[in-house]
Amino acid sequence: MKLEQLRTKLGYQGLLLGGAALLTSAALSFASRATEADIRAAEEADLKQSLAQVLPGKYDNELLKDTVELAETGGVVTAYRARRAGKVEAVVYRVIGYGYAGAITCVMGVSREGKILGVRVIKHAETPGLGDKIEPAKSDWIHGFDNKSLTEPAPARWAVKKDGGDFDQFAGATITPRAVVKAVKGGLDLFERQKSQLLDESPTPGAQP
Amino acid sequence: MNEKFARIIQDGLWDNNVVFAQMLALCPLLAVTSSATNGLGMGLATTAVLVLSNTIVSSVRHLISPEVRIPVYIVLIATLVTLVDMSLNAWAHELYKVLGLFIALIVVNCAILGRAESFASKNNVLDAALDGLMMGLGFTFALVLIGGVREILGSGTLFANAHLLLGPAFAFLETTLVSDYKGFLLMILPPGGFMAVGLLLAAKRVFDQRREARATTAPVAETSI
Numbered sequence: 401m402k403l404e405q406l407r408t409k410l411g412y413q414g415l416l417l418g419g420a421a422l423l424t425s426a427a428l429s430f431a432s433r434a435t436e437a438d439i440r441a442a443e444e445a446d447l448k449q450s451l452a453q454v455l456p457g458k459y460d461n462e463l464l465k466d467t468v469e470l471a472e473t474g475g476v477v478t479a480y481r482a483r484r485a486g487k488v489e490a491v492v493y494r495v496i497g498y499g500y501a502g503a504i505t506c507v508m509g510v511s512r513e514g515k516i517l518g519v520r521v522i523k524h525a526e527t528p529g530l531g532d533k534i535e536p537a538k539s540d541w542i543h544g545f546d547n548k549s550l551t552e553p554a555p556a557r558w559a560v561k562k563d564g565g566d567f568d569q570f571a572g573a574t575i576t577p578r579a580v581v582k583a584v585k586g587g588l589d590l591f592e593r594q595k596s597q598l599l600d601e602s603p604t605p606g607a608q609p
Numbered sequence: 610m611n612e613k614f615a616r617i618i619q620d621g622l623w624d625n626n627v628v629f630a631q632m633l634a635l636c637p638l639l640a641v642t643s644s645a646t647n648g649l650g651m652g653l654a655t656t657a658v659l660v661l662s663n664t665i666v667s668s669v670r671h672l673i674s675p676e677v678r679i680p681v682y683i684v685l686i687a688t689l690v691t692l693v694d695m696s697l698n699a700w701a702h703e704l705y706k707v708l709g710l711f712i713a714l715i716v717v718n719c720a721i722l723g724r725a726e727s728f729a730s731k732n733n734v735l736d737a738a739l740d741g742l743m744m745g746l747g748f749t750f751a752l753v754l755i756g757g758v759r760e761i762l763g764s765g766t767l768f769a770n771a772h773l774l775l776g777p778a779f780a781f782l783e784t785t786l787v788s789d790y791k792g793f794l795l796m797i798l799p800p801g802g803f804m805a806v807g808l809l810l811a812a813k814r815v816f817d818q819r820r821e822a823r824a825t826t827a828p829v830a831e832t833s834i
Contacts, residue, residue: 405834416674420681432690435699442702528643528797571796572794 447588451492454484454509454518459489468596477590483507490517491591491598497583500575501525504534508545512599514523519545519584531576541568541577550588558585614739621743627720627804628751628811637640637751638713639802643763646771650754651711652749656742658693658715659724662686666729673730682725690715707774720748751809758805763791763797 406412444464451463453511458480470477470493479493490511497504503522509517519542533539544567559565562579569577591598625634634655641651665685673681690700694712697705705712724744729737765787771825772780814815 403671404614407672413677416672417677417680422682424684428688428691430694435695438699439695442699442705446702466805512654527794530794 409601424513438470450507450520450522451480451509453520454492454507455490456517457489458484460484463471463492467587468600470590470597479594481598486601488512488599488601493581493587493590494522495587497579499524499526499579500573504576504579504583506580506583506587508584510588510591513549514588514591514595515547515549516545516547516584516588518543519580523579526565526576527573530570530573532574533573534580539570541570542580544568545576550592555585613736616697617736618743621740621745622747622750626751627744627748628755629810631720631723633720633723634748635806636720637711637718638755638806639799640714641711641761642752642802642805643797644766644770645753645768646761646774647711648751648752648754649697649768649771650708650774651714652745652752654693654708654711655715655721655748656745657687658686658769659721659741659745659748660738661689661693661741662721663688663724663729663737664734666725667732667734667737668732678730679722680724682722682730686721686725687716704774720744753807755809758809759801760795761786762805763793763801765792786794787795797815 434549435569448464461481461483463480463482466481466483468479468481468491471480477493479491481488482490482492490509492507494511494552495506495508502525504526506521507517508519509563511517520536521542524532524534525533526534535540536542553566557564557566558581560567560569560581562569562574563578565581567577567581623629625631628635628638637651637655641647642684662682666682677699690712693715694709697708697712724741728740730742757767765785767784767786768782769781773780796805
């Protein structure tokens with residue numbers, strides 16, 4: 401057998417390894433190009449869907465293209481603006497809280513008056529069965545933020561009940577709701593600080609009908 | 610020929626089951642079996658990768674020098690998993706949102722390398738594909754069983770959220786066994802996974818021993834009658 405002898409040669413083995421690496425990387429780069437556009441479209445649809453959940457009502461602009469970059473101490477926050485007839489009615493942005501098991505990423509929608517339209521947790525790693533009641537599928541706790549603002553309740557009451565605030569904690573899990581409440585409060589503070597920039601109504605490129 | 614296929618099928622599903630006999634793939638197993646639905650998702654994704662990797666490894670087995678086989682297999686398997694991951698993300702995004710986590714975990718599933726090494730590299734393509742399918746189904750069975758036990762004890766439900774994985778037609782699978790169950794967190798967390806695996810493993814051993822004992826004593830009993 402010629403192949404049998406060939407297989408024991410060092411050069412053949414080197415070529416085999418190189419060939420395998422070359423072929424697989426070629427397959428990967430081809431697949432990456434073929435799927436790139438579809439993956440981006442699917443992720444955009446996902447983002448749009450999560451934005452729509454915290455924005456009740458109808459808006460007539462392309463949310464994903466109407467963004468403002470806010471310079472904050474922790475980095476840049478991207479806010480999406482929802483408009484009706486050119487007027488900014490609401491803004492949506494991401495806030496991050498630090499719970500029992502790392503970051504809890506939420507999106508929150510705030511109306512131009514500074515009222516919360518909705519909050520959703522989009523990513524977390526909290527304990528299943530205890531901390532995961534922040535998901536709307538498991539409990540309606542997250543809807544408790546609807547229509548709240550910095551004046552309602554008063555800033556001092558923006559805490560879980562255990563800390564003398566207005567929001568429920570869960571049996572067996574205080575750290576998780578505490579983190580979410582703190583993150584949402586931080587989001588409202590951000591709205592107050594950046595109000596002028598968020599509600600700036602000069603048209604952004606590609607955003608106006 | 611048929612006997613060989615029967616052997617492969619029985620090995621994959623029971624006698625040489627990935628989890629209950631080979632004790633492989635425990636890392637992804639403990640991570641995902643907090644519910645039966647998760648177990649099913651992980652099992653099906655792994656089955657697909659196992660069939661593909663066994664088929665490919667078997668079809669190039671004559672070209673591969675034994676000295677460099679391991680890196681070649683690893684590169685092949687990692688590529689396959691990445692390809693599956695990318696195409697699901699692009700063309701079956703809803704499914705990807707449910708299975709996405711598990712697909713990345715398949716890379717750390719030593720059962721796949723194990724089958725490539727111990728079976729696919731020594732057998733023809735058809736046998737290897739069948740072995741991959743059966744090993745995958747055996748793994749799926751083990752995952753669903755362990756996930757089911759943990760889910761029933763831990764949260765009092767079975768196949769919760771099955772409609773997210775299989776589509777709304779399968780919503781009938783979702784059952785709440787104990788209504789108003791407060792939950793038993795230990796079973797949902799990794800220690801519960803170890804306990805469930807250990808107890809099921811012991812149960813399989815007992816079952817197999819009984820079966821063996823019956824098989825050896827049965828002819829004796831017949832002659833004595």
